[in-house]
Amino acid sequence: IHEPHFPNAVSSLSVDIHSLQKQIDELSTFSDTPAPSVTRILYSDKDVLARRYIKNLMGLAGLTVREDSIGNIFGRWDGYEPELAAVSTGSHIDAIPYSGKYDGIVGVLGAIEAINVLKRSGFKPKRSLEVIMFTSEEPTRFGISCLGSRLMAGSEALEKALKKTVDNQNISFLDAARSAGYAKVEEDLSSVFLKKGSYSAFVELHIEQGPILEEEGISIGVVTAIAAPASIKVEFEGNGGHAGAVLMPNRHDAGLAAAELALAVEKHVLESQSIDTVGTVGILELHPGAINSIPSKSHLEIDTRDIDENRRNNVIEKILQSALAIAEKRGVKLSEFKMLNQDPPALSDESIINAVESASQYLNLGHKLMISRAYHDSLFMARISPMGMIFIPCYKGFSHKPEEFASKEDIANGVKVLALTVAKLSRY
């Protein structure tokens, strides 16, 4: 049995940032919208091509590739004690409409490159190392965020729901999965569940999606907790009618009810007086959506987050009260107010925080402890494994839009810290 070469071999840690950048650029071309925007929706043709691209890179890195029945992809490097629980790392490659090419991607391509770095350095892992590409971190198609990691973490509610879940074209989740080559035999998706203890650690590398590291000139963010996201679907129903003929006092305009609620969300979030409370109306749709027709229905989707679960739930309660009051005032019906999800926050594991910090120190990289305001697959991996995250700076904190950017240097630093972190974790 070999002693692991880390940390003695660390001086030879070299990230092939040119190849990695080329991979990031190539992956961004699997998109349903023109560059520089990226749109990659779960199980679309472009998603299937991008998955093939990832599996190919995993193969080239010498990893053994496995996929589960909803398309979570695993690339395994067997350690010299392969019976031990593996150390895993990974992220997602799906991209919301008109977004950018770094969110998620850096944590998948960067993880494969971290494996290459360790292999080039001569390192041999004790625990096996696994790179995971999670299915559908983004809720775009089926309204479910972190679908892959949530199911992997054993959500029986999700397993049941997926049998009846359809997208907005009324295509079922199962049909969509089958069209991409998954969910082939079974209806039962519980095969995706992983037991607690399947991994000794999970680490995710990700762009910060916020401005702090860039503003403060710090290379590495060590995530201590992930803010708790909740999302709400709201529908109002009014009377509609002709935009010319129905006089103002006779109107019950579902669109104006939606507009009022959108502004109420902002108001209630600001009332919390905490910088950590955020709320967003990213979806607001009117029916029938014609210039000369009073909206008879409106549909909103609201995202609220906080690092304090109670404070967040208080905002949700106020939003509900506003929705009821607006419906009452305008004589429209609040036909739906549904929590799409309401997840608890997650804390990083102390040993992983320490491993990331010491890797940063070893590499002489400035680092700071911070909170993740965005959710990540790590939020759900925390349910079955000790969890940690590594953030790198990104341009102006931009994310979910084409201007999203992280520099080669910052990406290379992130990959090095990730490589050292998983190497260290693999020894325990």
Add this chain to the structure above:
Amino acid sequence: IHEPHFPNAVSSLSVDIHSLQKQIDELSTFSDTPAPSVTRILYSDKDVLARRYIKNLMGLAGLTVREDSIGNIFGRWDGYEPELAAVSTGSHIDAIPYSGKYDGIVGVLGAIEAINVLKRSGFKPKRSLEVIMFTSEEPTRFGISCLGSRLMAGSEALEKALKKTVDNQNISFLDAARSAGYAKVEEDLSSVFLKKGSYSAFVELHIEQGPILEEEGISIGVVTAIAAPASIKVEFEGNGGHAGAVLMPNRHDAGLAAAELALAVEKHVLESQSIDTVGTVGILELHPGAINSIPSKSHLEIDTRDIDENRRNNVIEKILQSALAIAEKRGVKLSEFKMLNQDPPALSDESIINAVESASQYLNLGHKLMISRAYHDSLFMARISPMGMIFIPCYKGFSHKPEEFASKEDIANGVKVLALTVAKLSRY
């Protein structure tokens, strides 16, 4: 030369309301959405089928059918002095998404039935009678209301614009027209223009699209003026970003700017303190439209109407000022504020008002003078011909939704009044 049989033959005026209702029901099946809703968009497959249905009925009524190069359809019954300008009547059969089966339809199928009524009565017209089915009264596909009548009335601005007009799928107006069998040879659509004086009168039969006739138990509305419609397209551009990571003070949310403007439209309309002023935001779209993405762009279409053009234009000015103030306050860009149209109101011709009134009296039908708050092809026909309109009651004033309804009795009354009116006008 025969003397016209009207009014001697009037006792034999019989509307075949069962056939007419059957036609209304059949026409409603040419729809892109399920019954009871009707969706019939310009030049769609269903529109082409519906046009065939209308031409067939015109043929069965013994009318000579002609179509112009954008698909306005004309069915002519030659008078015994065919060199005189004809008396025309008609309306539209396109239907906005998820609307009903009476708006426009009653004025097309009812006009053909009015011809049948006159033919059965033995009446012979002096001036020729023409039934017109106008192309695209609704602005659904190309954002242009009363497209057919507007062009027929000689709008050179429209003729030019149509060469560059595209729908939201980027299909050009000309390609769409060609796919429906129109605009085949020429790029130049000025062949559609009709000279002032081409008709001695134009009369349109239409459901009221308002509650007054039903509430007051009156059978016939005699329209004296059509309210002046204006529509505005507005776009805001913000910074977008991730719904979790961008903190509230750093946001420039284009969606909330749109929500505020929608509420400002309502406010400014109500400030006019006139019951005749209306304003509607029927279209409000967010980009990218994802639950976890702050809207980076928003698009609104606003419809404002009034019987007083200055008062309406004052509301538009206030909406502009609000849009500028909202953009300033939220740090978003008001990237578009464009008048899509801003048409002057139209007055009915005294002689046509008189003809409709005397026909109603002759038939012992209660009637009242009223204003049309909705626009109609009549608004544009007024530019080239003396114009008048006949309204019939409709259920609760509903229109532009599936619940739109007019009773057989009211429709039959409207057809009789229309038949007598055009018969009378054809003698002068």
